[in-house]
Amino acid sequence: MPEMTYREALRSTLVEEMDRDPRVLLLGEDIGVYQGTFRITEGLLERYGPRRVIDTPISELGFIGAAIGMAMLGLRPVVEVMTWNFSLPAADQILQNAAKVRYFSGGQVSVPLVIRGPNGAGVQLSAQHSQSLESFYGHFPGLRVVAPATPADARGLLRTALRAEDPVIFLEHAALYGMRGPVPEADYTVPFGQAAVVRPGRDVTVVAYSRMLHLALAAADELAQEGVECEVVDLRCLRPLDMDTVAESVRRTHRAVVVQEQWPLFGAAAEVATGIYERCFDDLDAPVERVTGEDVPAPYARNLEKLAFPDESRIAQAVRRVLQ
Amino acid sequence: MQHAQPVTVPAETLLEWYRTLVFCRRFEEQTERSFRRGKIGGYLHVAIGQEAVPLGFLSAARADDVFFVSYRDHVHTLVRGTDPGAVMAELYGKLGGTCKGKGGSMHLFDVSRGNYGGYGIVGGHIPLAVGAAYALRYQGTDRVCLCFFGDGAMNSGALHEAANLAGLWGREGLCPVVFVVENNQYGMGTSVERASAVAELARRFDAYDIPNERCDGMDVVVVYEVARRVVDQVRRTGRPYAVETITYRFSGHGAADLFQPYRTKEEVERWRQRDPILLLERRLRQEGLLDDARVREVEAWAEQRVQEAVAFAEASPEPPPEELYRDVYGG
Numbered sequence: 001m002p003e004m005t006y007r008e009a010l011r012s013t014l015v016e017e018m019d020r021d022p023r024v025l026l027l028g029e030d031i032g033v034y035q036g037t038f039r040i041t042e043g044l045l046e047r048y049g050p051r052r053v054i055d056t057p058i059s060e061l062g063f064i065g066a067a068i069g070m071a072m073l074g075l076r077p078v079v080e081v082m083t084w085n086f087s088l089p090a091a092d093q094i095l096q097n098a099a100k101v102r103y104f105s106g107g108q109v110s111v112p113l114v115i116r117g118p119n120g121a122g123v124q125l126s127a128q129h130s131q132s133l134e135s136f137y138g139h140f141p142g143l144r145v146v147a148p149a150t151p152a153d154a155r156g157l158l159r160t161a162l163r164a165e166d167p168v169i170f171l172e173h174a175a176l177y178g179m180r181g182p183v184p185e186a187d188y189t190v191p192f193g194q195a196a197v198v199r200p201g202r203d204v205t206v207v208a209y210s211r212m213l214h215l216a217l218a219a220a221d222e223l224a225q226e227g228v229e230c231e232v233v234d235l236r237c238l239r240p241l242d243m244d245t246v247a248e249s250v251r252r253t254h255r256a257v258v259v260q261e262q263w264p265l266f267g268a269a270a271e272v273a274t275g276i277y278e279r280c281f282d283d284l285d286a287p288v289e290r291v292t293g294e295d296v297p298a299p300y301a302r303n304l305e306k307l308a309f310p311d312e313s314r315i316a317q318a319v320r321r322v323l324q
Numbered sequence: 325m326q327h328a329q330p331v332t333v334p335a336e337t338l339l340e341w342y343r344t345l346v347f348c349r350r351f352e353e354q355t356e357r358s359f360r361r362g363k364i365g366g367y368l369h370v371a372i373g374q375e376a377v378p379l380g381f382l383s384a385a386r387a388d389d390v391f392f393v394s395y396r397d398h399v400h401t402l403v404r405g406t407d408p409g410a411v412m413a414e415l416y417g418k419l420g421g422t423c424k425g426k427g428g429s430m431h432l433f434d435v436s437r438g439n440y441g442g443y444g445i446v447g448g449h450i451p452l453a454v455g456a457a458y459a460l461r462y463q464g465t466d467r468v469c470l471c472f473f474g475d476g477a478m479n480s481g482a483l484h485e486a487a488n489l490a491g492l493w494g495r496e497g498l499c500p501v502v503f504v505v506e507n508n509q510y511g512m513g514t515s516v517e518r519a520s521a522v523a524e525l526a527r528r529f530d531a532y533d534i535p536n537e538r539c540d541g542m543d544v545v546v547v548y549e550v551a552r553r554v555v556d557q558v559r560r561t562g563r564p565y566a567v568e569t570i571t572y573r574f575s576g577h578g579a580a581d582l583f584q585p586y587r588t589k590e591e592v593e594r595w596r597q598r599d600p601i602l603l604l605e606r607r608l609r610q611e612g613l614l615d616d617a618r619v620r621e622v623e624a625w626a627e628q629r630v631q632e633a634v635a636f637a638e639a640s641p642e643p644p645p646e647e648l649y650r651d652v653y654g655g
């Protein structure tokens with residue numbers, strides 16, 4: 001299997017799907033002439049021309065709304081948001097139009113739209129540029145919400161998203177763009193709603209996704225030295241949410257820790273923990289632990305920022321607590 | 325304001341429009357009665373007084389053109405030829421409705437007729453129409469997209485972002501959209517002067533290099549002639565155009581707007597002198613195309629069609645429980 005970065009996985013999948021399907025077109029700020037803030041769309045303007053690679057004004061409400069209209073008329077637009085923080089001016093379009101128009105039209109229209117870009121905290125980007133919006137978007141029926149953690153999943157989920165019939169909130173992570181990994185070639189797809197057991201283990205189930213997956217895996221390595229075997233589950237997709245895979249694992253390990261970068265209240269970890277209680281309460285030997293971001297706007301100062309987000313040691317501590 | 329050229333519309337079409345206007349009026353009045361009887365729930369926004377705008381524009385559009393509209397969408401849907409029974413059934417929340425009873429009054433759709441729907445968030449559908457217009461050109465067609473919205477929507481960010489995109493994409497001939505402002509003088513109870521720093525709404529499109537004009541929205545012949553010219557130009561050029569139609573709603577904003585403290589009875593009465601049905605009726609009588617007997621015939625025909633729509637809606641089953649989870653996601 002060839003190795004490539006998460007960035008290359010995204011870019012090559014876009015290219016393959018654009019070559020295959022003329023209905024696919026790209027919109028976003030500085031995706032063309034500038035080559036993309038994170039260079040995911042490098043060279044694509046030259047390759048496909050300005051009708052298919054549209055540099056937009058800084059007008060998220062307008063161009064995401066327009067992309068929804070394009071999708072309703074049969075195109076397959078892919079919107080790049082420079083980061084998901086900037087999707088909020090367009091939240092009305094995404095939540096009120098894209099997510100619902102199939103339903104309130106009685107099934108007369110589809111919105112095959114992908115909105116993609118980095119989600120979550122960077123390094124010292126402070127309060128307005130460091131949020132994770134997966135539970136915000138995950139709340140709304142009609143959307144698909146995915147958060148790949150590896151180059152292979154970035155490729156497989158993006159391809160599924162580009163061929164889907166529904167609006168897809170595609171959450172990347174800036175810290176992952178440079179990560180390398182094996183990536184299956186050709187028509188590789190990962191279906192929505194399938195979590196993956198990425199590290200088997202008998203003692204405790206650790207559930208994570210996106211960047212947090214890698215912290216969970218690092219914590220699992222550390223704990224393995226103490227003789228604790230973590231089973232790490234990557235959700236990959238938050239809506240639909242594959243609670244079957246999580247519950248199956250917890251039934252074996254009897255213990256669970258759920259990790260998320262976002263704030264604790266009403267977050268993905270709360271949802272997963274509840275799902276565990278609903279499905280396998282009697283199998284549990286300890287209460288489910290959550291590891292989350294702190295309940296504050298992201299601070300700028302490096303020391304405070306480090307306190308605000310989960311790290312490996314906090315995950316390891318949570319695992320030790322559920323094992324007591 | 326541009327003035328009407330001599331009538332070029334054939335007599336038979338004028339009579340057809342007259343029948344359509346009367347029918348839409350009776351239909352809307354019936355929806356208000358059905359609302360009061362509890363047959364229709366939720367919000368109900370009728371377009372009584374404004375009918376000439378959708379009729380004029382959609383008569384000027386081609387059958388394969390598409391349109392987007394606000395929640396005040398019954399007349400647009402009816403004049404486009406959607407079965408009135410299906411429209412009424414939608415308002416009644418029945419399976420036989422345009423959207424199987426899942427959208428209601430604010431979300432009438434009939435994609436088979438290019439009706440991409442009614443939307444309930446003021447201004448929120450305008451960007452969709454701009455993207456739809458882009459898609460029509462991208463696909464290599466010469467179809468046009470019409471986007472209807474109120475004076476209130478002119479103050480939403482959505483309008484301005486969408487208009488800027490339309491202006492930009494239009495430079496490349498890639499945005500055949502007609503913005504149709506239905507200026508009925510009020511957004512709920514707030515008059516245009518109290519809501520817009522520039523009361524002449526059409527002018528605001530100058531900021532986006534979108535050609536624009538105002539026109540009388542009560543005389544369907546005037547509306548049609550403007551619409552015909554504008555739609556043809558947009559089709560030819562792929563560039564957007566905006567028309568601010570000056571119209572008036574005789575009913576309240578919605579079914580709950582009973583007291584209307586924001587306007588006087590005299591004002592409403594003044595506008596009633598320019599009721600679109602009255603104006604067309606006068607023209608037809610002058611031309612000897614209509615007399616009292618014909619009017620009674622049309623009234624009876626309209627009333628009967630409305631009652632047939634009601635009967636269809638009443639007889640249509642409720643959506644079965646399986647519909648609850650249908651249409652959330654595609655295949």
Ligand SMILES: Cc1ncc(C[n+]2csc(CCOP(=O)(O)OP(=O)(O)O)c2C)c(N)n1
Nearest residue numbers: 396444445446474475476477508510511512
């Ligand atoms: C964003 C938003 N704010 C408020 C409302 C409540 N609301 C519904 S219709 C309306 C007035 C809109 O006026 P206008 O655009 O002139 O359309 P009209 O009702 O006159 O046809 C308001 C305030 C809404 N639906 N959406």
Ligand SMILES: [Mg+2]
Nearest residue numbers: 474475510511
């Ligand atoms: Mg108004």
